[in-house]
Amino acid sequence: MEAAPLLEALRIVKNYPGVLALDKVDFSLERGEIHALLGENGAGKSTLVKILTGAEQPDEGEVLIDGGVVDVSTPRKAQENGVAAIYQEVGLELVPQLSVGENIFLGREPKRWPARIDWSALYSRAEELLQRLEFDPEFLREPVANLGLGKQQIVAVAKALSLNARIFIMDEPTASLNSHETENLFNTMRALSGTGVGIVYISHRLEEVLSCAHRVTVLRDGRMVGTVPVVTGVGPEGELTVEAQQSQLVRMMVGHDLAEKYPRSQATPGAPALGLETVSGAGGKFSDVTMTVHEGETVGVYGITGCGSRELARSLFGLEPIQSGKVTILGELKSVQSPRDAISAGIAFISDDRNRDGLIVGRSVRENITAPISKSLATFGVIRSKQEVAVSRKHVSDLNIRTPTIDQLVRNLSGGNQQKVVFAKWLSSQARVFLFNEPTRGIDVAAKVEIYRLISNLKSNGAAILIVSSELPEVLGVCDRVLVMRRGSIAMELDPRDTETTQAGVFDIASGG
Numbered sequence: 270m271e272a273a274p275l276l277e278a279l280r281i282v283k284n285y286p287g288v289l290a291l292d293k294v295d296f297s298l299e300r301g302e303i304h305a306l307l308g309e310n311g312a313g314k315s316t317l318v319k320i321l322t323g324a325e326q327p328d329e330g331e332v333l334i335d336g337g338v339v340d341v342s343t344p345r346k347a348q349e350n351g352v353a354a355i356y357q358e359v360g361l362e363l364v365p366q367l368s369v370g371e372n373i374f375l376g377r378e379p380k381r382w383p384a385r386i387d388w389s390a391l392y393s394r395a396e397e398l399l400q401r402l403e404f405d406p407e408f409l410r411e412p413v414a415n416l417g418l419g420k421q422q423i424v425a426v427a428k429a430l431s432l433n434a435r436i437f438i439m440d441e442p443t444a445s446l447n448s449h450e451t452e453n454l455f456n457t458m459r460a461l462s463g464t465g466v467g468i469v470y471i472s473h474r475l476e477e478v479l480s481c482a483h484r485v486t487v488l489r490d491g492r493m494v495g496t497v498p499v500v501t502g503v504g505p506e507g508e509l510t511v512e513a514q515q516s517q518l519v520r521m522m523v524g525h526d527l528a529e530k531y532p533r534s535q536a537t538p539g540a541p542a543l544g545l546e547t548v549s550g551a552g553g554k555f556s557d558v559t560m561t562v563h564e565g566e567t568v569g570v571y572g573i574t575g576c577g578s579r580e581l582a583r584s585l586f587g588l589e590p591i592q593s594g595k596v597t598i599l600g601e602l603k604s605v606q607s608p609r610d611a612i613s614a615g616i617a618f619i620s621d622d623r624n625r626d627g628l629i630v631g632r633s634v635r636e637n638i639t640a641p642i643s644k645s646l647a648t649f650g651v652i653r654s655k656q657e658v659a660v661s662r663k664h665v666s667d668l669n670i671r672t673p674t675i676d677q678l679v680r681n682l683s684g685g686n687q688q689k690v691v692f693a694k695w696l697s698s699q700a701r702v703f704l705f706n707e708p709t710r711g712i713d714v715a716a717k718v719e720i721y722r723l724i725s726n727l728k729s730n731g732a733a734i735l736i737v738s739s740e741l742p743e744v745l746g747v748c749d750r751v752l753v754m755r756r757g758s759i760a761m762e763l764d765p766r767d768t769e770t771t772q773a774g775v776f777d778i779a780s781g782g
């Protein structure tokens with residue numbers, strides 16, 4: 270008889286008011302398997318993860334481990350059953366001031382009688398764990414605060430492993446990681462799976478999924494579309510190219526093929542709309558930046574994490590200080606010291622940091638979308654609210670925002686749909702200069718194309734667009750010009766349509782020197 274799968278979820282149903290988030294979903298995970306969950310924004314991926322990790326309870330269905338029904342109705346029970354959740358924001362579980370080793374065994378430190386921590390045992394056990402994860406033990410005594418997000422996640426994995434976790438659940442763990450950190454995490458995942466652990470992994474990046482998962486399960490509108498093995502390359506299963514398998518997955522997710530991946534309109538650049546002259550700021554995170562973005566032009570700033578591009582975008586929106594240099598917006602010299610200044614100068618800021626910069630999650634979709642215009646709409650209450658409804662409905666439909674009504678609280682939307690609300694909000698403003706910081710983080714493949722189309726329409730309508738992104742294909746696919754940023758300065762300007770511009774070449778410039 271075949272052994273039962275490591276983990277099974279059977280006929281899971283989960284309702285939220287107005288939304289059937291999961292409709293009789295079946296899912297299984299084998300020992301040593303990396304199993305990716307794919308689906309559009311709002312498909313139900315995080316909901317399934319929440320049920321497996323005890324953060325939410327299903328209305329119907331069962332969870333089995335090793336063939337037996339288990340109780341995972343609370344996070345603690347899930348943990349006792351060997352299920353570990355690795356969150357994107359690991360900061361919440363780790364104590365920044367404590368070392369890697371201390372964090373792994375926090376509250377469970379090996380003791381030497383009488384009640385003294387046995388530091389050498391602690392560090393040697395921690396080292397052993399890190400080695401199993403192919404993680405450099407040189408960081409063992411380093412405070413967690415000194416590590417980047419990617420390494421912090423691996424520390425969280427080590428901690429879970431020390432608690433005997435056998436099932437790891439990772440919801441978009443790579444969304445905020447750079448390509449190097451992502452590769453490290455994959456090595457860790459491969460090492461883990463080699464020891465028989467099972468991993469459920471969610472990502473919107475198909476290339477990643479195909480490079481590390483063994484099987485893929487696709488959800489659509491809360492239903493299970495199917496589970497397929499990853500079979501790219503030459504093999505006995507038949508020969509599928511990476512592209513062919515990507516298209517297969519996209520069809521399963523979206524229901525049809527995607528049109529052009531990077532729609533890019535032709536526009537003739539007009540007058541300079543945003544000008545920077547030797548601008549420095551954010552406490553030295555970037556310096557001497559000189560650039561111009563014209564009306565009807567899309568300029569990209571690409572750099573690896575920590576290069577200062579994020580701070581540059583935030584400074585132009587008044588979220589970080591500009592310390593020297595000149596900023597000209599729509600022909601006028603401006604001193605932008607707050608978002609209010611930036612908005613009144615005609616700037617919009619679309620950021621991946623939805624909670625801090627973009628949205629009021631305790632308010633409705635409608636209130637968020639119409640926030641920038643609520644003053645400019647007619648002051649008679651009734652007319653205003655009618656217009657608000659109309660504007661909100663239009664954006665919800667244009668951007669395919671999954672929400673039962675425009676009065677739903679933003680907090681209740683899926684991650685990707687929250688990001689679409691950020692877009693809708695700024696599209697309804699009167700801005701002429703659009704700053705985008707990692708605009709498509711967490712956005713599904715189909716919605717990304719919609720967003721690129723919107724950016725291209727903004728450009729055709731004469732907007733000036735600056736996109737800061739660490740997704741190289743996106744920057745090269747969408748922008749008219751690309752500035753490569755390295756250690757706080759612009760290192761080079763490139764034409765993405767130039768055949769000499771290759772991804773590898775740009776990456777070298779960004780990370781080298």
Ligand SMILES: Nc1ncnc2c1ncn2[C@@H]1O[C@H](COP(=O)(O)OP(=O)(O)OP(=O)(O)O)[C@@H](O)[C@H]1O
Pocket residue numbers: 285286288289290308309310311312313314315316317671672681682683684685686711713
């Ligand atoms: N607490 C809640 N209250 C109401 N609706 C909710 C709640 N949590 C999730 N939903 C809804 O359930 C559906 C599934 O959401 P879920 O977060 O699982 O999607 P997802 O596949 O993870 O999407 P994304 O890729 O955007 O993260 C969505 O329509 C979402 O709006």
Ligand SMILES: [Mg+2]
Pocket residue numbers: 314315316440683684685
């Ligand atoms: Mg999600």
